Amino acid sequence: MTSHEMETTWNALTLHWQQLADLGGIGSLLGWDQSTFLPVGAAGGRARQQALLAGITHARATDAAYGRLLDDAQRHTDWSPVQARTLALARRQFEESTRLPGAFVQDFTQHVGESYSAWVGARPANDFARMVPYLERTLELSLQAASYFPEFASPMDYFIDQSDEGMTAEVVDRVFAELREALVPLVEAVAQVPEPRTDFLHRSYPTDVQLQLGGEIAVAFGYDLTRGRQDLTAHPFMTRLGGQDVRITTRVKERDLTEALYSTLHETGHALYEQGVAPELLGTPLGGGVSAGVHESQSRLWENLVGRSRAFWTAYFPTFRDAFPEQLADVTEDEMYRAVNVAQRSLIRTDADELTYNLHVITRYELERELLSGRLAVRDLAQAWHAAYETNLGLRAPSDVDGVLQDVHWFGGGIGGAFQGYTLGNVLSAQFYAAAQRALPGLDAQIARAEFTGLHGWLREQVYAPGSTLTPAALVERVTGEPLTVAPYVAYLRGKFGELYGLS
Amino acid sequence: MTSHEMETTWNALTLHWQQLADLGGIGSLLGWDQSTFLPVGAAGGRARQQALLAGITHARATDAAYGRLLDDAQRHTDWSPVQARTLALARRQFEESTRLPGAFVQDFTQHVGESYSAWVGARPANDFARMVPYLERTLELSLQAASYFPEFASPMDYFIDQSDEGMTAEVVDRVFAELREALVPLVEAVAQVPEPRTDFLHRSYPTDVQLQLGGEIAVAFGYDLTRGRQDLTAHPFMTRLGGQDVRITTRVKERDLTEALYSTLHETGHALYEQGVAPELLGTPLGGGVSAGVHESQSRLWENLVGRSRAFWTAYFPTFRDAFPEQLADVTEDEMYRAVNVAQRSLIRTDADELTYNLHVITRYELERELLSGRLAVRDLAQAWHAAYETNLGLRAPSDVDGVLQDVHWFGGGIGGAFQGYTLGNVLSAQFYAAAQRALPGLDAQIARAEFTGLHGWLREQVYAPGSTLTPAALVERVTGEPLTVAPYVAYLRGKFGELYGLS
CATH class of the missing domain: 1.20.58 (Methane Monooxygenase Hydroxylase; Chain G, domain 1)
Structure with missing residues (x-):
């Protein structure tokens, strides 16, 4: 040539x-x-x-x-x-x-649609048995999909690679095992301490004021409204509609002050990543976030590492007090910080807090892996779910409604790769943030003054601008100086919740 | 077969x-x-x-x-x-x-884009001379486009047929000549009478209340929000996004009570037509309004024949008084009715009222026809414009900004067929409405009670459901019993403005 x-x-x-x-x-x-x-x-x-x-x-x-x-x-x-x-x-x-034959894709799509419809009826009826034949077929089709990619060591490896390029089940297994080892006792210790007050979070907060505050913070973080916008939806999400068109959506509840705020900060994190991709990469295969895990690391970094920090509430508690003077009249900054960080073991993933959330994810990941490997039969899944929750969270759901039937993922999609990205993102969020703290002396003090340009600028240069130029692993190594590692995340959680709950 | x-x-x-x-x-x-x-x-x-x-x-x-x-x-x-x-x-x-060669379409599109950009600069500079070469090329390209359709008697016939199937320049010429003959003396007579008060239309009307009122009336007319919605835009329009998805947009001004109301009623008329097309026609070439003229007849019917009628204000003045008690404290129902029907000769088409609007359209149509036939040279267009306005409206613009440079149509598109649909729609609105009055005894009394189901049901059955099943001419003849005719429109205008302005 x-x-x-x-x-x-x-x-x-x-x-x-x-x-x-x-x-x-x-x-x-x-x-x-x-x-x-x-x-x-x-x-x-x-x-x-x-x-x-x-x-x-x-x-x-x-x-x-x-x-x-x-x-x-x-x-x-x-x-x-x-x-x-x-x-x-x-x-x-x-x-x-x-590689996937058209007829196969059509079969799979149709089956998933029928399975979803069945789940919509079976879930309120607490009828897992009705879903067994659907799930068995879904498992079969998922394995067939993976079979078109024989270069992967296992079906689970194929599915993980689809959303997190280069990641393998072996690595995820190791990361999740380390994480569980650290989390289970920490969650157990937190459970022994009386919970802080959260009553005031559920007073009446006019939704338009909530939305305006969330939007202002998104802009302060660096969200560019000339290339984005915010609307309301039943389930919040971020979406790229064009090179310079990255929108977020938010859910707001009058009687939950955290709903609009943290769904906005979460989606803003995703949006900052997409808006930060270097313009010359847009419209090419490199012109977007590189993996599910790295993407989630940015939503979690801005939502949790920044938005649930003491420094953040130093900066914003006065603003919230001005916006809601009556509702927050008897609340201190410290009480607000503690309330948005309350941690408790629960049965439902989507309601889980920062600390316990990963145990929900790990449970699902391990069940998926067992199903795909053939070590667990679909008909035994509901019981395996209950057993895993007892092990990981010390809780047993009273029914399958709050057990295996709670999430749509397996019933309205395939089996494999749907969950691990959430926890990989949490792990990476702390690893990236630790690197940011090393690179940006005084970062906490900046946040306490609502100054985010330093952090946003560093992340944009280090993580966002490259788009998909580097593999996820190469990006993590270049930005943080080491491969994906659990230590910073565990240190962050131990430090934060240890202090919050007065653990020794 | x-x-x-x-x-x-x-x-x-x-x-x-x-x-x-x-x-x-x-x-x-x-x-x-x-x-x-x-x-x-x-x-x-x-x-x-x-x-x-x-x-x-x-x-x-x-x-x-x-x-x-x-x-x-x-x-x-x-x-x-x-x-x-x-x-x-x-x-x-x-x-x-x-039939249009791809290269030709590309040339035309590019030229029109350049012409538009030039107009954006030439208009505020009052520089018609700068636009002459652009318009000459636009005329040339428009004639070339028409030349691919030699079955039409003239370029003007081709362009008219594009938006109003089966209509010809000969018919439009005759209709417009009749109309001008009736309108010019009527407008002249109205100009001799002192204008009614309109001061209260320009008080402060909260925009959200205006929008809510307009939306309620749209729904009362029959607009189905399960298959549509209303949003704000700089220029109001109606658009079909899918078989069951017909949306309208509205412009609202705090200090003009008529802006949001009548732009809403106008676009609602277009939307009722599209929403009323029989479901079995959707997704076929018959599944939409049949012509620009018939479409405009429905927007004008609901905006003017209904929305600017005395009966409408009998129904809605109390509602407006409740919504704006202070702003309308010193206003009577009769004053409101007169204020929304004020008629005066003016230079700008988009600001023109119901009575004088057609003279703006007729002027443009006739100039287009002269350009396309070669009887008028582009370089003489600005002067021809001034002369036509003196004849038709008795006014002369102080500059080309308020003359030939005012409308984007010729500068950002082709020459031919852009304007006549507006006035054909006005003519047809009265012809359809007269047929509705014959078919629905007590129609005025229904409107005075804010009952629109009779009118909407009749129009849906007669005009909307057929979609494009009949040609425009066949539809008009079937619904009204006669071909397109000016008489009902002239009778309507003479009756309404004769009464309003106390003409003998």
Whole structure:
């Protein structure tokens, strides 16, 4: 290949990538509108539009001419490192789109839809037995999906790699084992201490004031409203609708002061990552967050490491007191800090606090791994769930409604890879934050003055701007000086909750 | 073709039409979001997404296999009347999409973009001379576009037919001549009478209350919010985003009580038409309003014939008094009715009232016709504009800013067919309303009680449900018993403004 041919190939690929990105953005708009503003009667028509666009996008993503361009490019070895990485990710996505036969994908999609409908009825009826045949088929199809990627050591490795490139079940196993070892006794110790007061969190807080405060803090963190916006949805999310269009959504409850605030800060963390990707990467395979774990690390960093810190409440408690003078008249800054950090063992993942949340995730991850390996049969899953909760959280749900039936993931999707990213993100959030503290002396004092430009600037340069230029592992190593490691996270939790709960 | 082959062909066509409709809906969503919620920094990316989708849609609309299906269908003559009409409209759209060469469309689009940019600078500078070369090229390209459709008697006929199928310049000329003959002396007579008070329209009206009132009236008219919604935009519009997704937008001004109200009622009229199309027609070439004129007739009927009537204010003045007790404390129902119907000659089309508006349209239509026929040179257009305004409205603009440079249409688009639909719609609004009055005894009394189900039900059955099943001319004739005729509109204006201004 001459350098002229290389340039021609590269330009054609660049054009194709931009089109794929734009189609992805259009699909995101269809989804965003569906969650925010779609009239209730339009749901059927929207689903048909989404299916049509998905078909068009899939056809472009698997286009034979595009495949030949990738093959052409691969015959050349003289690409720059960034170009080589771009081509590798493009190849990865092309294989993901092309290896699964169309008929298989259709079967899987249809089965998952039927399973979801059955779960909607079986869950309130506490009827796990009804779901067993559906889950058995889901497991079978999940294993078949993994079988198209024999280069992975196990199905679990394939699924983990899909969301966290390069991560393996072996590493996750080790990380989660270490984490459980540290968390279980810490959670146990916290459970022995009387809980702080949280009564005032559930007074009446006008929702518009809550939203305005959350939005102001998002902007203070660095969220750019000229390239984003915030709307209300039933379930909060962040979505990229275009290179310069990264939106967040929020849920607000009049009688829960933490709901809008922390869902806003969480999605803001995701959005800061996407908004921070270097402009020249946008519209290429490198133009977005690199993995589920790194993404979650940023939502958790801004939500928890910053937003649930004592320094944050030093900065913002006066603002909240001004906004809600009557509701917070009898509350101190210290009480607020303690209330938003209350930790208690519970049965429901989505209600869990920062400290206990990971035990919910680890439980699910381990059950998934057992199912995929064949060591656990679907019919035994409900009992295995109860046993795992007793081990990990010391609790037993009174029914499967608050047990295995609680999460939609397995009933409305595949089995494998759905959960571990949350906890990898928590682990990484502390690892990145520790690196930020080393690089930015006085960080805590800055936060206590509501100054976030230092932290945001450092993260943007170190983590956001590279997009997917580096693999997740290479990024973590470059930014923190070491591979993924549990120690900073455990130290953070022990320090914070030890102090909060007066543990020795 | 056997009946089995007919069925196969029809099913394939139906699938293709649904896809074209769904792509159109996605395009509408991109446009709606652009006008309502798009972050300012995302404009460039959105334009690229729109161009990409337009390309995909054009490729599907002009697909050779689709053309062969249409050819196959055309070889058969045994279609039902509705099928035959569907095929005729599909053919019409296919020809429209295929006859213009791609390179020509690209040239035209690029030229129009450059012309628009030049106009943005030339307008505030009052520099018509700068626009002359742009307009000359626009005229040339418009004539070339028309030349691909030699079956029309003249370029003007082609452009009129594009938005008002079957209408011709000859008919429009006659209609507009009749109308001007009636309007000019009526406007002149009104100008001699002192104007009613309008001071109270410009007091401070909280915008959220204005929006809520307008929304309530839209729903009372019959607008279905389970298949629609209302948002704010700089310029109000109605758009169909899907079969069951017809949205309106509104502009609100704190110090103009009529702005939000009448822009809402206008767009509601458009939306009632689209929401009323029979469900079985949705997703086919028949599944929408049949022409610009018939569409505008419905927006004007609900905005003016209903919303600016004495009966409407009998129904709603108490509601407005309750909503704005201080602002309307010294105002009577009669004063409100007179204030929203004030008529005065003016220079700017978009500020014109119900009575004088058509003279602005007629002026533009006649200038377009002269340009396209070659009887008027572009360099003489500004002077021709001033002369026409003196003849039609008795006014002369102090500059071209308030003259030929005021409207974007010619500078940001082609020349021909942009204006006549507005006035055809006004004429038809009165003709349809007169038919409704004959069919619905006591209609005025119903409106005075805020009862609109009779009128809405009749219009839905007569005008909306048929969608594009009938040609515009056939629809008008079936619903009103006669072809398009000016008499009901002139009678309406003479009656209303004669009474309002005490003309003998």
